[in-house]
Amino acid sequence: MPELPGLAAKPFRLFTQEEVDKIDRAVMWTLEEVGIQVNSERARELLMKGGARPKDDSTLSVPEGLVREAVERAPSRVVLHGRDERHNLELEDARVYFGTGGTVLHTLDLDTGERRPTTLLDIARVGRLVDALENVHFYLLPLYPNELAKDDVDVNRFYAGLTNTEKHIMGGIYSPEGLREAIALAEEVAGGAEALRERPIVSFITCTIAPLRIDATYGDFLVEIAERGLPVAIPSEVVAGVTGPVTISGSIVVQLAETLAGLTVAQMANPGTPVLLGTVSTVMDPRRAGYLSGAVEMGLMQAGVAQMAQHYRLPLYATAGMSDSKLPDAQAGYEKALTALLVGLAGANFIHDAAGPLEFCMTAAYEQYVIDDEILGMVMRAVRGVEVSDEALGLDAIAQVGPGGHFLTNPHTLEHMRSELFTPRVSDRDLRERWEQNGAPNTRTRARGIAKQLLAEHRPPGLPEATDRKLRERFSKIALPEEEARP
Amino acid sequence: MLDDLKQAVLEGEQEQAIELTQKALEGGTDASTILNDALIAAMDIVGAEYERGDRYVPEMLISAEAMKGAMGILRPKLTEAGVKSRGKIVLGTVEGDLHDIGKNLVTMMLEGAGFEVEDLGIEVPAKQFVDAVREHEPEILGMSALLTTTMVHMPDVIKALEEAGLRDKVKVILGGAPVTQEYADKIGADGYAADAASAVDLAKRLVPQG
Numbered sequence: 001m002p003e004l005p006g007l008a009a010k011p012f013r014l015f016t017q018e019e020v021d022k023i024d025r026a027v028m029w030t031l032e033e034v035g036i037q038v039n040s041e042r043a044r045e046l047l048m049k050g051g052a053r054p055k056d057d058s059t060l061s062v063p064e065g066l067v068r069e070a071v072e073r074a075p076s077r078v079v080l081h082g083r084d085e086r087h088n089l090e091l092e093d094a095r096v097y098f099g100t101g102g103t104v105l106h107t108l109d110l111d112t113g114e115r116r117p118t119t120l121l122d123i124a125r126v127g128r129l130v131d132a133l134e135n136v137h138f139y140l141l142p143l144y145p146n147e148l149a150k151d152d153v154d155v156n157r158f159y160a161g162l163t164n165t166e167k168h169i170m171g172g173i174y175s176p177e178g179l180r181e182a183i184a185l186a187e188e189v190a191g192g193a194e195a196l197r198e199r200p201i202v203s204f205i206t207c208t209i210a211p212l213r214i215d216a217t218y219g220d221f222l223v224e225i226a227e228r229g230l231p232v233a234i235p236s237e238v239v240a241g242v243t244g245p246v247t248i249s250g251s252i253v254v255q256l257a258e259t260l261a262g263l264t265v266a267q268m269a270n271p272g273t274p275v276l277l278g279t280v281s282t283v284m285d286p287r288r289a290g291y292l293s294g295a296v297e298m299g300l301m302q303a304g305v306a307q308m309a310q311h312y313r314l315p316l317y318a319t320a321g322m323s324d325s326k327l328p329d330a331q332a333g334y335e336k337a338l339t340a341l342l343v344g345l346a347g348a349n350f351i352h353d354a355a356g357p358l359e360f361c362m363t364a365a366y367e368q369y370v371i372d373d374e375i376l377g378m379v380m381r382a383v384r385g386v387e388v389s390d391e392a393l394g395l396d397a398i399a400q401v402g403p404g405g406h407f408l409t410n411p412h413t414l415e416h417m418r419s420e421l422f423t424p425r426v427s428d429r430d431l432r433e434r435w436e437q438n439g440a441p442n443t444r445t446r447a448r449g450i451a452k453q454l455l456a457e458h459r460p461p462g463l464p465e466a467t468d469r470k471l472r473e474r475f476s477k478i479a480l481p482e483e484e485a486r487p
Numbered sequence: 488m489l490d491d492l493k494q495a496v497l498e499g500e501q502e503q504a505i506e507l508t509q510k511a512l513e514g515g516t517d518a519s520t521i522l523n524d525a526l527i528a529a530m531d532i533v534g535a536e537y538e539r540g541d542r543y544v545p546e547m548l549i550s551a552e553a554m555k556g557a558m559g560i561l562r563p564k565l566t567e568a569g570v571k572s573r574g575k576i577v578l579g580t581v582e583g584d585l586h587d588i589g590k591n592l593v594t595m596m597l598e599g600a601g602f603e604v605e606d607l608g609i610e611v612p613a614k615q616f617v618d619a620v621r622e623h624e625p626e627i628l629g630m631s632a633l634l635t636t637t638m639v640h641m642p643d644v645i646k647a648l649e650e651a652g653l654r655d656k657v658k659v660i661l662g663g664a665p666v667t668q669e670y671a672d673k674i675g676a677d678g679y680a681a682d683a684a685s686a687v688d689l690a691k692r693l694v695p696q697g
Contacts, residue, residue: 103635241545
């Protein structure tokens with residue numbers, strides 16, 4: 001039985017309330033006293049309209065009152081829809097969902113195991129795989145189609161996603177024209193602009209640039225998406241020690257300042273527009289000053305931000321379940337499990353990058369999606385926690401069996417075993433003889449077999465034929481072969 | 488005295504390194520002895536410690552800064568004595584990309600290794616790279632990009648160098664997260680380095696000490 005998506009964690013707390021307040025004050029101080037560099041004219045005007053004052057040519061001091069007002073205006077609950085309603089993500093409080101992320105440039109080929117550039121076909125096929133994986137709750141477009149021209153990338157990525165899974169699609173954007181095309185595409189599928197606003201089956205990402213900057217292009221994207229009333233995540237990507245203080249709490253301050261500045265821009269553009277606070281932040285590898293994706297400190301940092309987002313009563317786009325290993329091996333397993341568990345138990349809402357990526361989020365592997373689905377199932381089981389109802393305590397069963405008996409055939413066992421115990425698909429629990437009879441496969445080999453089987457057998461419902469025809473007529477740059485859109 | 492200077496560079500004490508360099512010159516030690524026996528000797532140790540994983544990047548950078556401070560005083564003396572710099576390098580982040588930390592790291596490391604670096608900053612268009620190559624006549628032109636979307640401007644710069652007739656006058660090297668050796672080969676660059684320390688090795692390889 002699969003774990004249910006969107007369970008509310010009884011969140012583990014990294015900070016005391018006093019510490020939460022201290023971090024909050026530090027964030028407001030940073031926004032007001034240090035300020036944020038805003039290179040987007042539109043974002044700048046909006047912040048100044050709200051009372052932000054220029055500190056110099058590009059940096060604005062953002063007053064606490066303006067930020068607090070934006071936090072109040074922003075919805076505490078954002079629902080991201082799947083094409084099929086059963087995949088809706090109800091982002092609020094400590095509800096937890098996990099999904100994919102990227103954007104990676106390389107994949108380990110499923111047949112050869114060789115690293116090669118990702119293509120549009122991979123986006124379609126990984127989408128199909130994700131559609132079949134029950135513990136991967138959304139499809140954040142994880143791969144870059146290396147063979148396409150930059151102007152063709154956006155509409156093709158969203159098309160490949162929407163046609164291959166009914167789960168929610170989120171994606172980064174590569175050009176202003178691409179953003180408009182991706183929105184037009186989603187509107188066509190949803191049944192118009194109003195229908196898309198009501199049931200957003202796609203959502204977008206616009207990053208800030210650490211430390212404390214809003215870029216011209218992304219700032220403009222943010223304003224445009226907010227004006228259209230579509231959901232947008234505003235992640236900050238601090239690398240502690242490089243683009244933020246090396247200390248975890250110090251870097252939490254910088255990333256909250258950035259994402260709250262972005263949220264304030266969005267709320268000034270369109271009060272009440274759905275926004276996810278966001279963090280992709282991590283710590284540096286001090287030996288290279290490079291980005292790390294599998295560090296335990298990243299898990300702590302993300303868990304801390306989750307607690308802060310709950311304090312602001314705002315949904316959070318968080319990051320966990322990655323690895324710096326170059327292939328699906330033991331390091332990939334423990335790094336992914338550790339960070340996913342920390343951030344899941346903290347009750348972060350929309351936890352991305354949790355399936356697929358390896359190597360600093362630069363490479364993905366088909367079989368890794370399958371392995372990660374299993375890790376995430378276990379994490380969701382942990383998030384579900386332990387029930388202590390009368391029924392769960394099972395005193396009747398304890399009395400019925402009594403000293404010296406067994407519980408195997410007791411009705412209480414039969415009633416609860418499928419929900420109480422997580423059933424793995426990848427993990428090997430066989431006795432040695434049987435495992436040897438099966439060729440003594442390791443985890444990666446088993447996962448590869450499952451990935452191949454799911455890709456061969458799983459047939460997600462594509463778009464209605466008439467819609468698909470319309471899309472192909474309207475967007476001549478759609479490059480995905482028809483058989484990959486209607487598998 | 489030279490041992491103290493070497494120690495100051497190892498510990499990244501810039502002010503002390505400047506002061507000790509000044510004193511050594513005043514005491515009559517010649518500039519190339521100071522350079523070789525104290526500064527370069529210190530940076531060799533720094534490099535070795537880094538390679539072993541004992542020295543972290545921030546610790547390496549403060550040593551490079553100390554070396555750069557000392558070089559500020561030493562360079563005019565070296566020029567007077569007819570000692571040339573290790574080589575000249577023009578660097579910048581390509582058009583549309585405002586990431587500069589990686590490039591700044593490379594600049595500091597190259598300066599620490601004795602190269603003269605002209606840093607063009609961020610969002611540098613092809614024309615500006617070409618103009619800088621014409622003006623500064625560097626041995627090496629370095630380009631950085633952090634984004635897949637801006638990396639595509641790298642071949643434009645190489646093309647612009649060809650059109651200006653400067654391509655064979657300068658070695659082109661690339662760096663940045665999405666860049667790979669394969670990509671460098673594909674677009675006809677002369678080299679690729681994965682991090683700041685290997686960028687120094689690459690530069691040393693491309694500009695053999697004369």
